[in-house]
Amino acid sequence: MLALLRLIVIGFVVLTIIYIALSIYSRRVRRGKLYQKWAHGPRLVDRDIFVQRGLKRYDGSIRRKLILGVYIVPVGLVILTVYLTNFN
Amino acid sequence: MAIIKWTFWGVIWLIIAAFFHYTLPQVDIVRITDTYEKRIDFGENSIFWSHADVGNSTALGNRDVFFIQTRRAKGDVMVYRNEDTGWGWPPYFKFDTTNLQAEASDLKSAAGTPQYVAVKHYGWRNEFLSIFPNAVSVRVVDGPDASKGIPFLNIIILILFAAVVYAIWVRWRRFKRARIDPTLERLEDDIAEKQGRFARWRAGRKNK
Numbered sequence: 001m002l003a004l005l006r007l008i009v010i011g012f013v014v015l016t017i018i019y020i021a022l023s024i025y026s027r028r029v030r031r032g033k034l035y036q037k038w039a040h041g042p043r044l045v046d047r048d049i050f051v052q053r054g055l056k057r058y059d060g061s062i063r064r065k066l067i068l069g070v071y072i073v074p075v076g077l078v079i080l081t082v083y084l085t086n087f088n
Numbered sequence: 089m090a091i092i093k094w095t096f097w098g099v100i101w102l103i104i105a106a107f108f109h110y111t112l113p114q115v116d117i118v119r120i121t122d123t124y125e126k127r128i129d130f131g132e133n134s135i136f137w138s139h140a141d142v143g144n145s146t147a148l149g150n151r152d153v154f155f156i157q158t159r160r161a162k163g164d165v166m167v168y169r170n171e172d173t174g175w176g177w178p179p180y181f182k183f184d185t186t187n188l189q190a191e192a193s194d195l196k197s198a199a200g201t202p203q204y205v206a207v208k209h210y211g212w213r214n215e216f217l218s219i220f221p222n223a224v225s226v227r228v229v230d231g232p233d234a235s236k237g238i239p240f241l242n243i244i245i246l247i248l249f250a251a252v253v254y255a256i257w258v259r260w261r262r263f264k265r266a267r268i269d270p271t272l273e274r275l276e277d278d279i280a281e282k283q284g285r286f287a288r289w290r291a292g293r294k295n296k
Binding site: 003004081085 | 139175184
C-alpha cells in the first residue's frame, strides 16, 4: 500500500506542476491572441476591456478544461497498463 | 577540451541507451524447460531485483523468487525471474506473478516435443552480478521461427523521448546564441583591450 501511496503522491505533485505551468502558458497565449485581434479589429471598445472579456470567455471554455487531460491521460494509461499486464 | 566534451556526452548517451535497453520490453521465443523458486539474499545486486509481492511485508532482507528456466530458439539458455513490479519502477504494474508462474509451468516441454512460447520481459541477464530479466507475460507461438511482432510501444516511447530531447536542444541552442555567445564575446573583447593597454604601458616604460 505504501508503494501505491508514493506513486499517487509523487504523481499528483508532478502532474500538478505540469497543470499549473500549462494553464499559465495557455492563458498567456490567449491574451496575446486577444491583443492581436483587437489591434486588427474595428476597436469598438477599450483594449483592456476587450482582453478582459475575451479571457473571461476563455475561462469558461472547453478548451481550458481540456488541460485537465494532464491528470486524466496518465491515470488512464496506468489503468490500461494494469489491465493489459495482468488481466489480458 | 573537445575530448572531454565528447567523452562526457558519450557517457551520458550510453547511460540513457542502457536505461532504455533495461527498461523497455523485449520478446524472446523460448521453450520453457522448468519453473522453480529459490530464496534470494539480496546484496550488491539488489537494485536489479524488484520488491516483495504487492501486499506482502517489505521489511525482510530476503525472500523466495520465482524463476522460469528456458532454452531459447537461438539455442542458448535463458533464465527469467518472475517478480511483481507493483506500483514501482519500471511501470509495468505487474501484480500477477503467481498466475504467470502457473501459466509458465503449464507450458513446460521437453526437447523431443517442443512447445515454443514468446516471453515478454525487461531487464538483463548478467552472470557476474547474478541478475535476471523479469518475465512479464508468456504467449504460445507456432514454432521457433514465430514472429515477435512489431514493438509499437518501444517505437512510440523512443519517438516521444527523441521529440522531447530535440525540443530542449533547439531551445538551448537559441538561448545560447541570444544570451551566452554575445556575453562571452564581450568578455573576450574586454580582455583583449586590457592586454593591449598593458602592452602599450610596458612599451612606454622601455622607451624611457
